[in-house]
Amino acid sequence: MSEDKLSEGAAQSPASPPRLGVLGGAFNPIHMGHLVMAQDALELFELSQVLFIPCARPPHKPSTELAPAEHRLAMVQAALEGDWRFEASDIELQRGGISWSVDTARELRRLHPAAEIVFIIGADMLPELHLWRDVGTLLELCRFVTLARPGTDLEALKRADLKLDPPWPERLREQVRVGHIVSLSSTDIRYRIAEGLSIRYLVHPAVDMYIAEHHLYRK
Amino acid sequence: MESLDIAYRAREALMSKKGTDILIVDVRGTSPVTDYFVLATGATAPQLKAMSGAVVAELKQDGLACYRRSGGPDDGWMVLDYLDVVIHMFQTEVRAYYAIEELWAGAPRVG
Numbered sequence: 001m002s003e004d005k006l007s008e009g010a011a012q013s014p015a016s017p018p019r020l021g022v023l024g025g026a027f028n029p030i031h032m033g034h035l036v037m038a039q040d041a042l043e044l045f046e047l048s049q050v051l052f053i054p055c056a057r058p059p060h061k062p063s064t065e066l067a068p069a070e071h072r073l074a075m076v077q078a079a080l081e082g083d084w085r086f087e088a089s090d091i092e093l094q095r096g097g098i099s100w101s102v103d104t105a106r107e108l109r110r111l112h113p114a115a116e117i118v119f120i121i122g123a124d125m126l127p128e129l130h131l132w133r134d135v136g137t138l139l140e141l142c143r144f145v146t147l148a149r150p151g152t153d154l155e156a157l158k159r160a161d162l163k164l165d166p167p168w169p170e171r172l173r174e175q176v177r178v179g180h181i182v183s184l185s186s187t188d189i190r191y192r193i194a195e196g197l198s199i200r201y202l203v204h205p206a207v208d209m210y211i212a213e214h215h216l217y218r219k
Numbered sequence: 220m221e222s223l224d225i226a227y228r229a230r231e232a233l234m235s236k237k238g239t240d241i242l243i244v245d246v247r248g249t250s251p252v253t254d255y256f257v258l259a260t261g262a263t264a265p266q267l268k269a270m271s272g273a274v275v276a277e278l279k280q281d282g283l284a285c286y287r288r289s290g291g292p293d294d295g296w297m298v299l300d301y302l303d304v305v306i307h308m309f310q311t312e313v314r315a316y317y318a319i320e321e322l323w324a325g326a327p328r329v330g
Binding site: 091106107109110111140141 | 250251252253256287289298300302305307317319322
């Protein structure tokens with residue numbers, strides 16, 4: 001994190017420890033939904049910055065359709081160019097193997113001891129959080145914040161059994177906010193590319209160009 | 220190599236490049252992710268680079284490879300992550316801004 005980014009923290013008062021947001025995922029490719037989600041989280045949870053961390057190998061999905069790491073990272077960097085609130089991080093790609101979030105949390109705590117690490121997730125991931133590796137340790141190492149789409153039944157979410165030991169269910173429920181609705185998926189975007197359909201407006205223009213120049217996601 | 224020895228080695232290397240305000244903070248029991256943080260100040264970006272290079276070279280002689288590096292001289296903040304020991308090097312104003320040692324006000328300093 002550069003000094004400039006933290007001193008001009010996006011939504012945070014300078015007195016409190018910096019809150020470093022983390023948005024993980026395959027970013028295969030990164031799309032507008034990811035960017036809107038990160039911006040929403042930055043504002044709603046008063047984060048100083050959001051790190052976009054492309055995974056090496058995703059923990060719960062097969063890696064079959066994953067574009068090579070260098071391309072996924074380059075697309076993230078292209079999408080974030082010029083936005084000082086967001087930064088691409090290659091720590092999971094450097095580490096390699098299956099990208100367990102608990103390992104990432106440990107690394108981030110060593111690199112940024114003064115910051116609070118804040119993992120950003122969608123509401124659909126909340127009921128499955130208990131399946132994450134070493135989830136107890138992970139919850140101790142960082143804060144989890146959840147963004148829900150408008151229209152999400154927040155009451156149902158709050159009543160749902162998160163299958164975690166106290167105090168985690170209560171703490172997680174307190175950190176749920178409603179963000180913008182963006183129903184984009186990387187799967188759909190890859191499909192459109194393969195079918196020769198335009199992905200303009202669905203991804204950052206620099207990402208559109210990168211995909212075209214490198215012939216990614218074609219049949 | 221014991222983590223405290225790693226911290227001592229790092230301190231020697233930092234001193235060899237005239238790093239100042241070197242602190243070894245014992246966070247065993249306080250931090251779940253490492254045993255010692257070593258903090259140091261460099262007056263200029265080139266000095267930070269020299270300090271970082273010296274630590275890496277020194278620990279390499281002991282057979283230790285750096286797990287992760289972060290930051291560059293021009294960021295005013297460089298980090299060397301050796302897992303059991305993490306070395307944070309700052310330019311003067313940056314270290315003051317983050318008041319990083321206040322984080323561990325209660326943690327023992329190693330002489």
